[in-house]
Amino acid sequence: MTSANVKATCEAAGYVTPCPGDSACQYSSSSCFQTGLTDCGNPMMEVSQQLCGVSPGGCSQLDGVYQFMHNWGNGGSCGAEFGTSCVGGIGQQDKYAFCARDSQMTNPWSTKLTTTTVATTSDLGSGSGNMGPVGAVHAFTVLRAKNQVYQNFGFLIIEAQLPADGLSGSENWCRDYQNLCADFGLRPTGCGETHYSLGGGFQQCVTDYNSDVYINDALGCNPWGAVGDVARLAFPTAGSGSRFLGFYACDDSRCKSILADSATSIGSAADATAGDGIVYAICRGTSCRY
16 A cells, blocks of 8 residues: 555545645645644544544554555555554555545645545545445434444444334345444445455445445454354343344345345344344444444
């Protein structure tokens, strides 16, 4: 993940590339945009403090995210990995780019961004990283949620009530699941990068529903047993059975508007629908609200 990769990824997703500091920063250049970040020697530190209150290496929302750095070791970038705040990007693959968004930006060097949004987007060829609209339609009723670390990755477990009729709020339950995670500023997840490389429905979870597959296969595939493990760590009363949701495969034959017909996409909720209607969905990343 070179700095050139970071810049190209941001631009491909319609964002701009933020400089790590102001114009006096040795790692800034005319190739990046001034965003108001000033801590030149500690890339993403200010953002990490706002998101998590800790340095980037301890902030799960920045795990695997790489910052553009002009003249940084052989053209590399600086990335946050679990426990380390600045890993050199050379040799790193399938990571994320640290980008900014501003529709009115005109001068990339002398003008500061006035409305900045931090965004992460997957490396070229691995999806746009658009989480989906916050507040988008879904049929889940959120009861509670909790951040949980599992296999050194940060996740959010959402306890939710299903609708009595079993019908999705959007065109299908895969979209509902994506929109549920997007309400928390996060992405759905499930089967990891090994199965993504097989293409087909595994790849469609990324291309069509923005699943985060770069989790080192932490949840396995199918993921529902591991989702149950994470849910019970977060909520010991989560129980067992068919009530744990995460992506398996997302081709049209699996993603349906009827919940019972969607069991091989987001997971079976048979035990939930036969009982209290409560399910546990997993999202990649952690929320500042929990």
